Amino acid sequence: MLNFNKTKDGLLPAIVQDYKTLEILMLAYFNETAWQMTLKTGKAHYWSRSRNALWLKGETSGHVQLIHAILVDCDGDTVVFQVEQLGDAACHTGHRSCFFRKVVGEALVTVGEKVFDPESVYGK
Amino acid sequence: MLNFNKTKDGLLPAIVQDYKTLEILMLAYFNETAWQMTLKTGKAHYWSRSRNALWLKGETSGHVQLIHAILVDCDGDTVVFQVEQLGDAACHTGHRSCFFRKVVGEALVTVGEKVFDPESVYGK
Numbered sequence: 639m640l641n642f643n644k645t646k647d648g649l650l651p652a653i654v655q656d657y658k659t660l661e662i663l664m665l666a667y668f669n670e671t672a673w674q675m676t677l678k679t680g681k682a683h684y685w686s687r688s689r690n691a692l693w694l695k696g697e698t699s700g701h702v703q704l705i706h707a708i709l710v711d712c713d714g715d716t717v718v719f720q721v722e723q724l725g726d727a728a729c730h731t732g733h734r735s736c737f738f739r740k741v742v743g744e745a746l747v748t749v750g751e752k753v754f755d756p757e758s759v760y761g762k
Numbered sequence: 763m764l765n766f767n768k769t770k771d772g773l774l775p776a777i778v779q780d781y782k783t784l785e786i787l788m789l790a791y792f793n794e795t796a797w798q799m800t801l802k803t804g805k806a807h808y809w810s811r812s813r814n815a816l817w818l819k820g821e822t823s824g825h826v827q828l829i830h831a832i833l834v835d836c837d838g839d840t841v842v843f844q845v846e847q848l849g850d851a852a853c854h855t856g857h858r859s860c861f862f863r864k865v866v867g868e869a870l871v872t873v874g875e876k877v878f879d880p881e882s883v884y885g886k
Binding site (some may be wrong): 639651653659660661662665673677685707708709710711712713716717719729730731733736737738739740741744746749 | 763830
């Protein structure tokens with residue numbers, strides 16, 4: 639169904655989108671194990687490139703992503719996860735979406751909503 | 763503004779979204795040259811990994827993507843291009859979106875709209 643041989647590291651990108659509003663929440667990478675876990679559990683799993691480990695999104699924050707639909711692209715090397723974002727925030731900064739900044743001329747302007755305080759969720 | 767050193771090849775992913783409907787149209791990669799050309803011209807430019815060349819999206823089909831807004835993620839290594847898709851189709855298969863297939867059990871089911879016939883646009 640997917641072409642995990644497309645990249646050397648076997649990782650493919652998943653675009654994560656709110657299933658109702660269609661807002662793009664984040665982009666993360668997954669390998670075949672994470673893909674199988676996502677299909678099996680109905681909760682988005684990724685491969686953390688920084689921790690080099692399987693990552694159930696929300697395992698620390700509780701902000702799990704419940705899968706409503708998965709779309710696959712023409713090449714079979716990118717997917718869209720349409721999810722219900724528990725806790726209303728996908729970004730570790732506390733913003734609803736990781737894409738909370740907009741290019742305005744030469745600057746980045748914060749336009750996205752901050753939903754929680756990261757320190758209270760992740761500790762210091 | 764962006765961290766082009768994040769990856770070895772200097773390529774970052776751009777998620778392309780219809781600026782009105784918020785439908786996700788495609789994902790493509792860009793380098794610093796393509797980024798500068800996008801900002802300068804207001805038309806989405808990418809780096810073609812298959813052709814290893816700068817790529818003005820729509821240069822063959824005429825299906826140019828006019829930039830309405832650019833969002834940048836928390837890490838500065840992924841962007842969202844909110845675009846007006848000329849020709850109403852982003853995918854080289856003739857579908858409006860590259861994500862025209864949905865996972866249903868063990869199968870992929872076509873759910874996306876086909877807008878043009880690729881042979882008539884690109885030739886055989």
